[in-house]
Amino acid sequence: MSPLFMPQLDAFDRKILDILQRDNTTPQRTIGEAVNLSAPAVQRRIKRMTEEGVIRANVAIVDPAAVGQAITIFVEVEVISETAEQIEQAKREFAAAPQIQQCYYVTGEADFVLVIVVPSMAEYEALTRRLFFGNNNVKRFRTFVAMDRIKVGLGVPT
Amino acid sequence: MSPLFMPQLDAFDRKILDILQRDNTTPQRTIGEAVNLSAPAVQRRIKRMTEEGVIRANVAIVDPAAVGQAITIFVEVEVISETAEQIEQAKREFAAAPQIQQCYYVTGEADFVLVIVVPSMAEYEALTRRLFFGNNNVKRFRTFVAMDRIKVGLGVPT
DNA sequence: GGTGTTTTTGCAAGTTTGTTTCGCGGAGCT
DNA sequence: AGCTCCGCGAAACAAACTTGCAAAAACACC
Known part of the structure; x- marks a missing residue:
């Protein structure tokens, strides 16, 4: 799970991460509109980054x-x-x-x-x-x- | 949004928070099974805690x-x-x-x-x-x- | 510069998940 | 008791995610 070799992230990936770090409940369709990609493309990138360990977890922040x-x-x-x-x-x-x-x-x-x-x-x-x-x-x-x-x-x- | 008066959380709420703090992509049905509640009940509690500010955000953790x-x-x-x-x-x-x-x-x-x-x-x-x-x-x-x-x-x- | 290969995309269908509605039942109060 | 108020569950509904497939880029190699 740990990225032994640094996975390559392009501008799309970074924009997606930027959004998910603020709110990971954002629908993929909305993310797609924001980054100019289709929802499935966004979904595949999220899946890949999760498998590569770029995305470590998805959590709720509690006061x-x-x-x-x-x-x-x-x-x-x-x-x-x-x-x-x-x-x-x-x-x-x-x-x-x-x-x-x-x-x-x-x-x-x-x-x-x-x-x-x-x-x-x-x-x-x-x-x-x-x-x-x-x-x-x-x-x-x-x-x-x-x-x-x-x-x-x-x-x-x- | 800030909890001026402390909302009281029961054992269900705390268990739900406990799960969401580990993985907020857990399906509500699964949470329901874990805490012995129906999915809509879980959904209402999450919604309430979000409105009360107990849950401040839902985010992806990036390496x-x-x-x-x-x-x-x-x-x-x-x-x-x-x-x-x-x-x-x-x-x-x-x-x-x-x-x-x-x-x-x-x-x-x-x-x-x-x-x-x-x-x-x-x-x-x-x-x-x-x-x-x-x-x-x-x-x-x-x-x-x-x-x-x-x-x-x-x-x-x- | 063209060609085959690989990768990634978008669309559409299928599946899962989230959300709303509605009726029921218990706790507290008069 | 009778009443209201909440919160629950079951089912219907809406939205989101996921997968298969064909086409379009991107790339390497002639």
Whole structure:
């Protein structure tokens, strides 16, 4: 599924992706009109890009506040030992926590950057106790609480 | 559209959201079978949650590498003056940049946290020149380059 | 520059999916 | 009880997706 060789995308594909990244419920007929292609042609391109892994998923975006998960938090995590085994272990732990929405392994002054969504600070406090204080490979972590979500998405410019 | 009063969601709604956050192309009939509801009932609930703003959008997730945007970068930005007008100005600027995928206004040792997607470090360098060095209200910024995207999504636990 | 091959398109039919309508039944209220 | 209000399911309906096929580009190779 992962694109080992970079699939070739033409201008049609990019326009289609652009539309689907905004609203993937757009009818193929409408997309076709927008890009000057027939609906079946659009459908075939979408199918191909899905098979190639260009389109990774089709998902609904849910307002966290509406489901009682009102608090978004950023955390930078610095580890003590950066051996391959320790790093893999950390990756597995972070990936397994449902509150962790995003997790990146980074260069710079920290080793991991996390985006966490929780219903309350109490829950975040409990999470830090489990994930950070309870992990003796975590040297330190810095917390940033989001006051405003100015722009949230996973769209990439095409 | 924004839920000023919290709409209450029952167990059916949450199960439906859970499915749609994974794959919003799942047929309503299939969802109905999974949650023990008829397809029209599922359809009405989805429509209601969309109108209430619980479901904010329906989007395709595109692999950044597949469209030549292979580099993900985190940036913490610290500003000099935190007057309302200055902050609003910064928010507008960050929101307008297509390379900025996510932007949060945060408490803590920084004021903004950005998630940026670019095709190359050269492009990132150009972006920093424009957004940070070119903005005399930016005191300092710290860059974290993602080596591995361990977990990426916008799903919230229900 | 022509020719055969491959690829991709558009159209039309067939199938699946989404949507509306309508009647039914339960929860809450007087 | 009798009433209304919601939300449900079954079926009819409308819209969208999918597939088969023939024609038109695009391409490689003489």
